[in-house]
Amino acid sequence: MTVISLVLQAGLRDLARNRWIVAYTLCFLAIAEGLFWFGGTGPQVMLSLLNLVLLVVPLVSLVFGTIHVYASREFVELLLAQPVPRRELFAGLYLGLALPLAGAFLVGAGVPFVVHAHDGASLGGLIALLGAGVALSLAFAAIATWIALRTDDRLKGVGLALGVWLASTIVYDGLVLGAAAAFGNYPLEKPLLGLMLANPVDVARVLVLTQLDVSALMGYTGALFQHTFGTLVGTSVAIAALAAWCAVPLGLAAQRFLHRDF
Amino acid sequence: MITLDTIRKRFGDLAVLQDVSLAVRPGAVTALVGPNGSGKTTLIKIILGLTRADRGTLHIDGREADAAGAYRRVIGYMPQAAHFPPNLRVGDVLDLVKQLRPGEATDDELARAFEMDAIRDKFVGILSGGTKQKVNAVIAFMFRPSLLILDEPTAGLDPLASNLLKEKIRAVRAEGRSVLVTSHILTELESLADDVAFLCDGRMRFDGSVTELLSRTREKSLEEAIASLMRSERASRRAAPPAAEGSDLAPWLVPQPKGAA
Numbered sequence: 001m002t003v004i005s006l007v008l009q010a011g012l013r014d015l016a017r018n019r020w021i022v023a024y025t026l027c028f029l030a031i032a033e034g035l036f037w038f039g040g041t042g043p044q045v046m047l048s049l050l051n052l053v054l055l056v057v058p059l060v061s062l063v064f065g066t067i068h069v070y071a072s073r074e075f076v077e078l079l080l081a082q083p084v085p086r087r088e089l090f091a092g093l094y095l096g097l098a099l100p101l102a103g104a105f106l107v108g109a110g111v112p113f114v115v116h117a118h119d120g121a122s123l124g125g126l127i128a129l130l131g132a133g134v135a136l137s138l139a140f141a142a143i144a145t146w147i148a149l150r151t152d153d154r155l156k157g158v159g160l161a162l163g164v165w166l167a168s169t170i171v172y173d174g175l176v177l178g179a180a181a182a183f184g185n186y187p188l189e190k191p192l193l194g195l196m197l198a199n200p201v202d203v204a205r206v207l208v209l210t211q212l213d214v215s216a217l218m219g220y221t222g223a224l225f226q227h228t229f230g231t232l233v234g235t236s237v238a239i240a241a242l243a244a245w246c247a248v249p250l251g252l253a254a255q256r257f258l259h260r261d262f
Numbered sequence: 263m264i265t266l267d268t269i270r271k272r273f274g275d276l277a278v279l280q281d282v283s284l285a286v287r288p289g290a291v292t293a294l295v296g297p298n299g300s301g302k303t304t305l306i307k308i309i310l311g312l313t314r315a316d317r318g319t320l321h322i323d324g325r326e327a328d329a330a331g332a333y334r335r336v337i338g339y340m341p342q343a344a345h346f347p348p349n350l351r352v353g354d355v356l357d358l359v360k361q362l363r364p365g366e367a368t369d370d371e372l373a374r375a376f377e378m379d380a381i382r383d384k385f386v387g388i389l390s391g392g393t394k395q396k397v398n399a400v401i402a403f404m405f406r407p408s409l410l411i412l413d414e415p416t417a418g419l420d421p422l423a424s425n426l427l428k429e430k431i432r433a434v435r436a437e438g439r440s441v442l443v444t445s446h447i448l449t450e451l452e453s454l455a456d457d458v459a460f461l462c463d464g465r466m467r468f469d470g471s472v473t474e475l476l477s478r479t480r481e482k483s484l485e486e487a488i489a490s491l492m493r494s495e496r497a498s499r500r501a502a503p504p505a506a507e508g509s510d511l512a513p514w515l516v517p518q519p520k521g522a523a
Contacts, residue, residue, distance in 0.1 A: 075345050077341065
């Protein structure tokens with residue numbers, strides 16, 4: 001077995017028994033099931049869950065991820081003292097964090113839709129919702145890893161992670177809206193599209209909404225996105241943007257891991 | 263044999279190691295001692311490849327250490343404190359390290375002595391600090407490494423386990439392997455160490471045999487000798503501002519080649 005798969009297996013085994021990961025899974029499970037229980041149809045549950053996914057998945061991935069990387073530091077040092085390549089060790093460690101986070105979300109949010117398969121949820125919408133949640137888990141786990149590898153001070157690192165969450169989920173939209181209002185007399189379409197792609201939470205939101213056929217909830221940037229690209233190209237652009245949001249922080253974190261002093 | 267030559271390391275403005283040279287002989291236990299913040303841990307991390315030196319070379323058995331870290335195949339490392347993922351079982355941790363180094367001959371003697379079989383199925387998170395330290399020791403000795411690096415190895419161990427570990431260190435030395443050990447319990451080091459390397463303010467202030475150190479300082483025990491070195495260091499620091507190349511040192515504190523007593 002390769003170093004990556006060995007370290008990944010250890011990570012999966014550790015986090016599968018982690019009480020916070022279990023609570024995270026149960027939380028999604030209870031909320032999705034509760035929404036069905038209170039009479040929601042598939043599309044309604046998806047829309048309600050989307051707002052939760054966009055807030056909670058980045059928060060948990062960032063804060064849990066940062067704390068986990070800090071807590072693993074001494075164990076990582078022990079593994080680095082073995083004759084194993086840093087690159088493979090990093091890949092195993094990242095996947096050992098990101099996959100349990102993504103898996104916990106997938107099980108928690110996905111199982112109720114399987115149980116209530118007859119409640120009219122569109123398959124495309126469900127795949128988009130679960131795919132967006134998984135992509136956000138992977139992207140924000142990469143950002144968390146990068147933060148923890150860059151900042152030695154644990155308190156500062158967790159603070160930074162919270163700052164990134166606040167900026168990407170709340171502040172960013174406010175700034176974009178403010179900019180749109182302030183520069184309303186100018187042709188803002190292209191800059192706004194760029195700004196939307198520059199935030200993974202916005203990309204995930206638009207990706208899911210384009211699959212759910214709820215134009216009213218898309219907002220200005222979402223409507224603009226669909227108008228410019230159409231559904232098919234728009235979906236591809238959004239998927240590519242989310243992939244880039246996973247790859248870029250992961251690349252930065254990998255560079256940091258390869259060259260830093262432990 | 264491990265040889266470090268003029269190792270230099272800075273963290274920002276702080277010079278942590280300044281032209282440190284050290285040779286760890288085969289079949290000898292070398293005690294790396296010094297006050298807190300003297301650079302011991304950084305030196306160990308440089309040997310392990312966890313930290314990169316700004317300057318200087320590291321040779322293991324005559325060959326320069328490779329950047330990829332394959333040379334670590336000959337090293338067993340026991341960190342000061344054991345930190346393992348809390349939700350893994352002891353067996354998971356031991357198997358992981360074994361599988362990371364496939365095909366290497368293993369030595370289960372310490373695992374048997376520490377009765378690892380009895381705790382293999384226990385989660386690491388519920389173990390006491392001492393038991394975790396035993397797991398740590400078992401990992402370090404597992405592959406019959408020709409160089410063992412032990413950072414405060416007996417910290418947290420009960421007297422029986424501590425004694426077993428010291429016996430194992432002596433056995434390793436008798437087999438002609440090298441041991442580099444740090445500890446603040448100098449009486450313990452005295453019973454184990456053949457050589458002493460004394461680091462202070464990032465400089466190697468003494469590197470030689472224990473006998474040589476005792477004769478130079480005219481002290482009776484390693485603890486008193488090291489205390490004497492530290493007092494002298496402090497006095498020379500007070501007397502004069504630090505000079506660039508250690509010329510402010512008492513003559514017997516200037517690093518000497520081994521065996522030049």
